[in-house]
Amino acid sequence: MVAEHLPILPVLIPLLAAPIAILVGRSSLAWLLSTSASIAAFFVAIGLLELTLANGAIRYALGGWSPPWGIEMRIDVASAFVLLAVSGISSLVLIYARASIEKEIKEGQHTLYYTAHLLCLAGLSGILITGDAFNLFVFLEISSLATYTLVSLASDRRCLTAAFRYLVMGTIGATFILIGVGMLYMKTGTLNMLDLGDRLQAIETSRTVNTGLAFIMVGVGIKLALFPLHMWLPGAYTHAPSAVTAFLAGTATKVAVYVMIRFIYTVFGAEHVFEEMSMSIILLALAIVGIFKCSFTAAIQSNVKTLLAYSSVAQIGYIVLGISLVSITGLTASLLHIFNHALMKGALFMAVGAVLYRVGSVEIRSFNGLGRAMPWTMAAFTIAGLSIIGVPLTVGFISKWYLVTGALEQGNWIVAFLVLLASLFAVVYIGRVLEAAYFQKLPEGVDASSIKEAPILMLLPMWVLVLANIYFGLDTELTINAASSAASALTQGSALLGGGQ
Template sequence: MLDHLPALQVVVPLMSAPIIVLLRRPGAAWLISTLASFVAFAIAVALALRVAETGTVSYAMGSWPPPWGIEYRVDALSAFMLVLVAGVAALVMPYARRSVAAEVAEHQAYLFYAMYCLCVAGLLGMTITGDLFNVFVFLEISSLSTYVLIALGRGRRALLAAFQYLIVGTIGATFYVIGIGLLYLVTGSLNFADVAQRLAGIGELRPVLAALAFITVGLGLKLALFPLHQWLPNAYAFAPSVVTTFLAATATKVSVYVLVRFYFLVFAPSQALEGVPVGGVLIALSAAAIVAMSLVAVFQPDLKRMFAYSSVAQIGYVTLGLGIANEAALTGSLAHLVNHGVTKSALFLLVGGIVLRGGDASFASLAGLGQRMPWTSFGIGVAGLSLIGVPATAGFTSKWYLIAGAAEQGSWWIVALVVAGSLIAVAYVWRFVEAAYLAQPPAGAAAGEPPLSMRASEAVAVALCVVLGLVTAFNIGFARRAVGLLLGGAG
């Protein structure tokens, strides 16, 4: 049984979806998806502990040995991502019951949970698999369920947002398939480790460069790399709150993770990357993302949209570290996946609470929120500090490593850029503080905190923003081990 944990990691949420569809009752659907996500989280933690003890776990799906069969590979990097994805999936479930009941029509609720389970299964599968084509299959499982989840949002704009994301997401996934097709034609293998080995002997070849370009653009669309981010703000703003939270914390991060695997474990050992300014391009795009998207975020009329644009900027910090690609910067990047994931889940959970009570999250309706919803406002304040990167919060630790990495390389303008990005973040978080604490609430405005089950999830997420800033064993510790794997060769 314990030997099969890597398979169960994906199978448990995957099989929950059809069971939910058969049962059809919203209560039962919620219960099953909660159980599934907590079991998935437990499996992820167990796998991470095993990897920390005994090293990489390789699981041959259906007992077909790699590179012929599909390999599930849990190493320091994927274990780290599994814990993040399954952790966020479990974190939002207690919150989901009341939030989904308020935002999704009752006869569609069971379908919502079924799609949620499929999305979790897809993201976990993308993370755990060691097979190039399998990544595509799981990418599409998670994407197709994401389109449905976004379309379940209130109002007709969610439909158009879902459709636009469907077009862009499918183009991205198809680009990825073209890329791995070219790699397959060159190497004759689809296993990550095997492809890396065979590429190392080949040297420089044009199809490999084309594959690199297709994979970068394809995954860039999925991870909302500036300027391929246009789908993201609408999708986040019009999706149900639970979906926004889950996507912001996991979906783009998993695509970053796949890109990291390609860059550092497949392409880097070969000579394919030599003479190609991948790092320079990434740094330039990330710099644009950090400055432009943070500035756009300042001028949004709505809290959800503001944090959506801020997400694009925060992804910029992650890709910035990938571009710099020394040990400290990569540690910062990987840690930022977790830190930003936790911070954004806290923020979007709290914003979901405001939407539940007040109907929307526009700045006009936030006036005097500090008096009407003191806990929610306080939580957004704390998570906002983590978003800015104030010391003793999660956001600080990863930015510290990024700055250290840039300084090590002597790129002082990048140091200035990270600081500037943080200052702009102060501006947009301040807009919330101003509206919530310095304005008088209008007479007769809705008051009262969200229900206890929702506040429990919010409290855990906000607490994590601070705890991960003080106890860095998980985020920094794990990131360091993963970086050791990335820079140590094909491992």
């Protein structure tokens, strides 16, 4: 009976747990409930990925109404793969948050944090599994409203400005997506994404459809922080509580990239988007400029959270670059980097949050001497930082290997060279933090014995992600199999819709 309704559980579990979390009143009980709900959703995601890899896409009709008349949940390998990353990061962040939010969120707002986290998880999961374009927008708004709340919960009042800027930009993005979906509905009379794809292929070139495409791409570009639509992200990541930043960096923008991929391949068709509308050239240019501009900006920051925020925008550039290659290898690289970057950046922001917990600051000078004072935290930062750079035996190397391979398959040596060149910026900004931690002394007047290692509840999830960075850098069977299977299914589906290579 439960197996029959497995596809709806990733949304249902956190959605039902969210109101209970705020009603229980006590922070410890809310933490236990939210963590248990997230872990349960994670195990459901594992089961869904196994099922989709073995049997293909799973379709679930809500209320017994068959699509396209009824609302459909549809999970394929791509959505299950990203869902696994989202629910896994969520579970680890909630374990980490127990100690982290004690210093960064007022005690009376702890249950509000857990409730908003669960609502955000439910919204992100819904985006990944829905087969309906309008319901995708609804879930997007659920996750966004919860995210604005999460960002605003920090004790530092600058978080309110960051949350308001995020709210304004996010609302503009959501409005653009809604307008685009409305135009598609006006032209086709359906909201089911597979049905949309079928009907759009039967329509000759239409200004309404092309305008809808433009609105959706810009709206999704804002949501995923694609350069130059990224200006909400640095402030949100810098001033939000560390647990919130670690959660958002590993999930929210990655789900938005998935939305872009889903609309391109399932709804509009790759041929129309990339060849007729020349979106591949636009995405390629924005990705490359974003990688270099934001990597350079990261290298000159003094605040480590801001540094990592700009690094995230640059890494999103790598993901979009893979999409712009318009090949199975390029799309595989993008899906791999969605998963792998969640592991890297989640670990990095957790490490920075641990430093903030003990030192009270995340300026680079605050890291002086921490290699000896907080050895486990800085070792975690070091390994995750090497993964961002793309050092062999880490997941970052796997992503960049496939990205370079995708470029070389097309004879595009310039793009391959630029990908490798951009890695040098990562060496600079990660190196600045490591130089302070391992080659500088603690500030004068600071007693080394006064700075302790982070609590075990912060170290444990941090190191789970660090070890995952190494494990999936050595054993790539699961990640590459899932990413390549998802890429092949998406491109074949697009070919069936007239959007093949």
